[in-house]
Amino acid sequence: MPYCDQSSNGIRIFYRRCGHGSTKVLLIIGLAGTHDSWGPQIKGLTGAVEPNDEEEAPTETVGGESNTLGEEVREGDGIEVCCFDNRGVGAMIACKLAAMAPDRICSLALLNVTGGGFECFPKIDLQMLSLAFRFLRAKTPEQRAMVDLETHYTKEYLDECVGSCTRRDILYQDYVKAISSSGMQSNYGFEGQLNACWTHNMTSKELETIRSSGFLVTIIHGRDDIIAQLDHARRLAKKLQPVARMVELHGAHLVSHERPEEVNLALMELIKASKSKLEPEEWSHLAESESDEKRADKYESKRDTDLVT
Numbered sequence: 141m142p143y144c145d146q147s148s149n150g151i152r153i154f155y156r157r158c159g160h161g162s163t164k165v166l167l168i169i170g171l172a173g174t175h176d177s178w179g180p181q182i183k184g185l186t187g188a189v190e191p192n193d194e195e196e197a198p199t200e201t202v203g204g205e206s207n208t209l210g211e212e213v214r215e216g217d218g219i220e221v222c223c224f225d226n227r228g229v230g231a232m233i234a235c236k237l238a239a240m241a242p243d244r245i246c247s248l249a250l251l252n253v254t255g256g257g258f259e260c261f262p263k264i265d266l267q268m269l270s271l272a273f274r275f276l277r278a279k280t281p282e283q284r285a286m287v288d289l290e291t292h293y294t295k296e297y298l299d300e301c302v303g304s305c306t307r308r309d310i311l312y313q314d315y316v317k318a319i320s321s322s323g324m325q326s327n328y329g330f331e332g333q334l335n336a337c338w339t340h341n342m343t344s345k346e347l348e349t350i351r352s353s354g355f356l357v358t359i360i361h362g363r364d365d366i367i368a369q370l371d372h373a374r375r376l377a378k379k380l381q382p383v384a385r386m387v388e389l390h391g392a393h394l395v396s397h398e399r400p401e402e403v404n405l406a407l408m409e410l411i412k413a414s415k416s417k418l419e420p421e422e423w424s425h426l427a428e429s430e431s432d433e434k435r436a437d438k439y440e441s442k443r444d445t446d447l448v449t
Contacts, residue, residue, distance in 0.1 A: 159188045165221040168226075175223040231253065246355055271291055289308060358410045361387070363391070
């Protein structure tokens with residue numbers, strides 16, 4: 141299996157690469173997730189379901205030029221993605237990376253993001269207190285799966301019928317299998333990620349670096365997210381004007397799974413706009429008021445042809 145080795149300290153980070161092409165996309169998972177969590181985006185962006193040959197040399201480029209969605213990608217015209225497993229870090233890496241090395245970034249997408257510190261706290265109500273209590277008491281994959289489902293998805297989505305059962309039943313089995321195979325996350329690891337979230341802070345100078353560095357930003361958020369509050373994402377988008385575009389979709393914290401087509405479309409639009417050197421003012425005001433239905437219609441109208449950007 142492919143690992144990125146740090147010989148100086150013995151740290152090994154697991155990664156996967158999928159797809160081929162001149163566009164390079166780095167997928168950075170958030171709190172308590174693994175590289176597998178990007179499955180719908182990997183398939184949607186690259187058309188690939190299997191990782192690349194493990195012996196190929198890893199790429200160092202972040203950003204992109206062109207893409208193909210829903211069709212077989214052609215060498216040089218498609219997308220190559222890299223995803224990896226985090227070590228003791230939370231969901232704010234992309235912002236810090238963009239501020240630290242803006243010259244390496246072609247575009248930045250933030251999904252269900254928070255700002256660190258007190259913004260890491262979900263909205264406190266009876267539902268959240270119940271979920272937190274059950275999460276802390278979960279000792280088995282079955283118990284953890286039940287909590288995760290209610291945290292990640294809307295009730296409407298979970299209650300949808302798929303054949304003879306509900307989506308909740310299907311996802312429950314998938315979650316139990318995944319947690320059982322990988323093992324329950326250690327308290328030490330989870331506490332490390334929580335600490336990274338709590339101590340994360342984007343300074344005004346760092347935000348200004350992102351805002352003035354010339355690349356476009358998309359902030360995608362589920363309106364029913366009970367973990368990362370929507371108001372914080374809106375506030376961040378406002379701070380990053382005029383380069384940031386806010387995309388709100390019907391969904392919860394895992395909107396990337398609940399609404400994969402709309403999320404993938406938003407990502408493709410970002411790549412396309414970046415390649416075409418779209419002006420920030422045009423980007424931030426493009427389709428600001430599009431409804432979920434319109435975005436879904438746009439996806440349906442485009443997925444039958446290659447999007448070459």
